[in-house]
Amino acid sequence: MTELRELTIVTIDTPTLGDRSYLVHDGEVAFVVDPQRDIDRVLALLDEHDVRLTHVLETHLHNDYVTGGFALAARTGAAYVVNAADAVSFTRTPVTDGEVLAIGTRMRVTALATPGHTFTHLSYALVDAATDTAVGVFSGGSLLYGATGRPDLLGAEHTHDLVHHQYASARRLADLLPDEAAVFPTHGFGSFCSATQSDATSSTIGRERQANPVLVQDVDTWVRELLQGLGPWPAYYAHMAPANAAGPGEPDLSAPAVADAVELRRRIEAGEWVVDLRTRTAYAAGHAPGTLNFGLDGGFVTYLGWLLPWGAPLTLLGETSADVARAQRELVRIGIDRPAAHATGGPEDWATGALASFPTATFADLAQVRHHREVVVLDVRRADEHDAARIAGAVNIPLHELPTRVGEVPAGEVWVHCAGGYRASVAASLLDAAGRTLVAIDDSFDHAAEVGLHLVGPESA
Template identity: 55%
Template structure:
C-alpha cells in the first residue's frame, strides 16, 4: 500500500506532497520551512529517501536543498536546471525505487519552464498518481511567461504538448497532483472543478486537452495576468541554493524604536485584521492581514530588501507571519512587537484611524465630490468598473500615490482585503480615505453605475 499526504500552503496558493510506502517516502516540491514535512514523515514512521523538484520555482523559496541535507535524501532536480549546488540531475525516463514496489518515473513536461519535469508514482509498475508541478493543473496549466519574454509563446506550445503527453501515457484514473493552481500566480488561470482531479477528468475539461494548439496558445497568452514583483528574486535564490531558515522571534521593538524606524522610512507592518486596523493603528504603518495573502502582497509591494518591522496582536500571529514570509525570501524582520496599538506609540501620541464602508454607503454618499479608487488588477477591471473611477492596481499604488487626485478617497477592490492595504498606504501618506469593505458585485446592486468592459 502507498500513501500520499498533501501539504497546503494557502498563503502562496501552492501544495507540496509526501508520498511513500511502509518504510520510505519521497517529498515533492517542499516549502522552505521543512519542519512540517519532517513532522508528516515522522507521523507516518517513514524515512525520506528522495526529495524532488519539478522545476526551479518562481513563486517561492524551496526547502528542497535543506530537507535533503537534514534527512540525507538524494536531491533530484531536472538536469536542465542551472544550479550552484550538488544534486542528482534527472532526465526524462529516469526511475527511482521509493519503497518496495513503489517507484517514481520522471517525465519531461516543458512549458512552465524549459526544464520542467513531472513525476509518475507507480505501484507495481502501474501509475497511480502524477506530480505535475506547474504543468497540468486542475482545469488549467502553469503560466509560460515567467522565464524569458522571448520564450513565452514557445513555452505555451510546449505546455500544450506536455499536457497531451501526460494524457496519452497515463491511465484515466491517475490522480493529478499539481504544485500550483490553488491561488498561486504561477497558474495561468484560476483552477476549476474542485481541488482534486484525474487524467480522465482533465481530458474533458482542460483547455490544453480540449483545444487545438493555436487556439489554446492564443487564449493562454491573452489571459496572462500580472507577475508579482518578488518573483524576480525567487528563481535566482533557488538556483543558488537557499540557506536554512531562522524562525526564532525577532528582536523586540518598543514604541520609541517603532517611531524611529518609521522616521527612517522603513516599513512597519501591522498584521491585525483590517477592521481592528481601521479603528486604530500606529500612524504611518501599513496593514497586511496575517490571515490574508501576506506572502503574496507584502513581498509584491515592499521595495526588495527594505527592513520591515512586524506588529502583531499575539506571539502566535507573529510566528505565523514569519513562517509565511520566509517562504518568499523575507528571512528576518528587523524587529517586532506584540500587544495593542497603544503599546506601540510613545506616551502622549494618538492613534490614527479611518472609516470603513460598503458600496451601498458609497452610493448613499454619492460619487460627485470624492475620488473612487479601484485597486484591482487590469484583468479584473476588464470585467466592469465604476464610472469615473481612478484605476491604480494595488501593486503599483505605493509608487503612484502622487497620481491619486485630491479629495477624500473611497478605495475598493474585489472583496475588501486589498482595499484595506491600499487604504493603509493612503492613510500613511496623509490622505483622507474610506476603505470599501465589500464584494464588487454589490456595486451595481447598490445603484452605482458600473461600466461594462469595452
C-alpha cells in the first residue's frame, strides 16, 4: 500500500514588504494565496514542483502591495477567486462566505468571511479530504502571529466598525478551527498592514488562542490598546486597493533607458528624484550632488514609496545592473512600474563635477560635540518613537514628512539620527541636496543614553 503524502505548502516570502504568499499542492494541482506582483517567482515554483495551477485566491484587495493574482490567473488559465462583494472591474470567480472550493481530489478550501482589515476580507480554511484533516487557515490580514491586521487603513470613519469586526473575526477562526490547525497569514512580518509586529515564523490556532491579545483580552481592552498603538502608514497605500480592483497586469522588468552624467544632472536640476541605491556608508563618502540615498540594504521600497511624490519620474543609480534590476522588482510590487532612466557604475560616473560628501558619526560623538558647541539635533523617527524616548532638545520631523518640511529644520549644523541609521541616511541626503551642513549619525539609538546623552520621555512632553 502506497503511503499517502502530505499536502505541500510552500511559503513565498517578500521580506522587504513584510508579507507572505503561499503555494499549496497535492503533487498534481495547486492553488496560490495572495501572490505578489512579480509572478515569475510563482511560475518558477510551479515548474520546480511540476504541478498545475488551477486557482488563485485573494484574501482581500490589498492595501500594501499590487497583487499578481490577476496576471497569474491570466497567464496560467487558473480561476481567479475574489470575494463576490468586492467592487472590481475584471471578470473573476466570485466566492462568498461558507462556499467550498474543491481543488484536485484532496484539497477542500472553505471561504470564511473575516472582516476587520477590510470589510470584505476572506480567510480560507484548508482540509485534506483524504484524511479529513484540518490543515490550516490562510488568514490574510485577519488573524496574524500574536497580532491582527490593522483596521484603520480604509479611513478614520470606518475604523470603529472595522476594529470590532476584526475582534469578532479572529474569534470566529479560533472557534471554527482545531488547535492543531496551522495559521498562514499574509501580513505580520514587518508590513505596516499589521497592527503590531511579531518575530514568530509559524503558529497554530492553539498557540494563538493562548497568547494572541485578540483571543485573550476582552473586546474593550483589546480595542483600546490596539488603537493606541497604531502609527502612520506609507502614503503609497492609498494607491494599492484601486490598482488591485482594476486588475493589474504583469510588470515590465526590462532595463530602463540609460542616462549619462549630463542627463542625470539635467534631471536633478529639473527637480526629479535621482536615487543612489548604494549603502549609506558608500553614499556619505562620495555621491553625485543632488542625488538621494535609499540603499538596497535597508527599507528601500517602503521609504522610497512613502516619500516619492506619486507618479513622479524616478531614476535609479546602482553599482551593477543587478542592483537596478533588484530595485525595479521591489518597486513594481507597489505599482512604481517604469523608472525614467538608470545608470550603473559609481558616483564618479554619475557626476559632471566634484562629488559631494558628509561625515558620519555615533551618539558618543554627538555627546562630545555638544560639550563644545551648539548643534541642531534632528530626530527623523516617527512621532510615537520620539515621544517614547528622545534626546533633550532634539527637533522631531518624521522622515516621511521631511521632503515638505526641510525648510523647518533650524539653522546651523544638523546632526540627524533615527533608530538605527537607515532613515537618518535618507534624511541626510535630503538635507545635503538642500545645501545644509550636516552629520549623519549611523548608530543604534539604544547607545544614546549609554554615552551620557540626556533622554526624556512622555512625562516631559
